[in-house]
Amino acid sequence: MKISVLHAGLAEPHAGWIAVDEFGGILAKLFNAEILSTKKASGSGLRGLFNGGKRYEAAKTDGGDALIVIARQPxxxxxxxxxxxxxxxxxRIFGVVTDSYFHxxxxxxxxxxxxxxVTAHEDVxxxxxxxGIRVEQMYQGADCLQWAPRSAKKREIDIIGFGRIPKNYHSAFTRTFHSPDSPYLYLHSPLGNLTGESVPIERxxxxxxLHRTRMSLAFNLFVDTEGNRPRSMMVTSRWMESLLAGCIVAGKKPVSRMAxxxxxxxxVTVExxxxxxxxxNELKQILADNDRLEVQRRINMANMIRHHDWRHRITDFCTMTGLPRPATLPDDIERLEALAEQTMKN
Incomplete structure (x- = not known):
């Protein structure tokens, strides 16, 4: 069976979407699939106004039995x-839509x-x-085999905030934790480049x-909202990556079936x-209880590995699509369980 995987990650790397693009890479590796990548064509002029900007650079392929398209948004x-x-x-053509709430x-x-x-049940x-197409629900995941810590690290960064942090919280945190009198280190965005060829390297x-951080901030999209952008109570990559890395996640958890x-x-999180x-002040109190944090971080990592690796999603995806499960997938699942057990012992 010839399978091709199409995603934007190679043609247009973006730090906000790299976890989704990694899913495309894992799919391609497990299925021994052809990898295709494209981005919107530039210089379309007036023609682009009439076709909704839907012109894309050519992705050459002879085709095959199935195409899997990894779509960052609809x-x-x-x-x-x-x-x-x-x-x-x-x-057959299958699509995986991440930010499916943007109807x-x-x-x-x-x-x-x-x-x-689609990511959320309510988006089906x-x-x-x-x-008039078939739509199934599938949650996001993370590449736990790649990014889970293999050994305990000294966590010298007290708090990290990457991506979107509500301005009112960020202002309060910077005033307190950036003060010379504060013993705590608050590291926040921007971290690395948002777009460009360096994005996969800076991953x-x-x-x-994150492996060297004690607490990571994460807030749902309805906290301190700006503008009229579509919003959803999604569990985004930031939550999963922080938990996988062993950070205690603090902020505002999404209120949803997904969460x-x-x-x-x-x-699992601190409200x-x-x-x-x-x-x-709550962050200071939490940081003072380091023994409890150490126990919780191991539980968080093990649950991420056991339940939210992209390979578990691929198992579900094969059931949904009727595609044969890749021959090496069971071995990867066994490796995940061994990694989870090791995590609880560290």
């Missing part, structure tokens, strides 16, 4: 426009798919009813920082007060 399903006669070249992003190309997955109905830098099902074990000043 509009990414239109990447198949980069493959000439895509529907004729592939017997306005779905384009007419969505109707060409045999099946897509819209594309299913609008395009390792981020995890080395309840994914973050299901006791004390901070609505008042940023009080939240600052």
């Amino acid at each position: 509009g990414g399903l239109s990447m198949i426009n980069g493959i000439k006669d895509c529907r004729k070249k592939f017997d 306005a992003g779905y384009m007419e190309e969505s109707a060409l798919y045999d099946m897509i997955t 109905a819209f594309p299913q009813e609008k395009f 390792g830098m981020l995890f080395k920082l 309840d099902e994914m973050l299901f074990w006791p004390e 901070l007060s609505d008042n940023p000043g009080e939240a600052t």
Whole structure:
């Protein structure tokens, strides 16, 4: 069986999406698949105004039995426009949509798919009813085999904030923790480049920082919102990467079915007060209880490895699509269990 995997990661690396692009790489490796990548074509001029900006750079392929498209958001399903006669070249086309809550992003190309997955249960109905296609739900994951700590590190960074941190909380934290009188180190974005060829390389830098961090901040998208951007109570990559790296996650947990099902074990996160000043004091109190933190961080890492590695998602994806499970997938699952057991002993 010839399988191809199409994602934007090679053509247009982005730090905010690299966890999703890594999923494409894992799929390609396990299926021994052809890797394709494309991005929107530039210089389309007036023509781009009339086609909704859906022109993509060419991704050359002879086709095959199945194409799996890793879409960062619904509009990414239109990447198949980069493959000439895509529907004729592939017997089946499947899509994996990450930020599936942005319903306005779905384009007419969505109707060409045999099946897509969306991240949240509440996002299933819209594309299913609008395009008449099969839609399944599948949560995000993380590459735990790649990024889980293999040994205990001295965690000299007290608090890290990468990505979006609400301004009112960030202001309170910087005023307190950046003071020369404070013994605590608060490291925050920007960390590395947001786009460009260095993004995959700097991925390792981020995890080395996380491995050396005691607490990581994460807030759902409804805290201190700005503008009119679409929002969702998603469990995003930031939560999973922080937990996998052994950080205690503090902030505002999403209030959703997704959060309840994914973050299901006791004390998985710490809820901070609505008042940023009080939240600052709470962080100090938590950091003072280092023994309890050490126990919890091992529990967090083990649960991430056992439940949220991308390879578990691939098992589910094969069931949904009818694709054969890759021959080496069971070995990877065994390695994950061994890693989880090792984590609890460290």
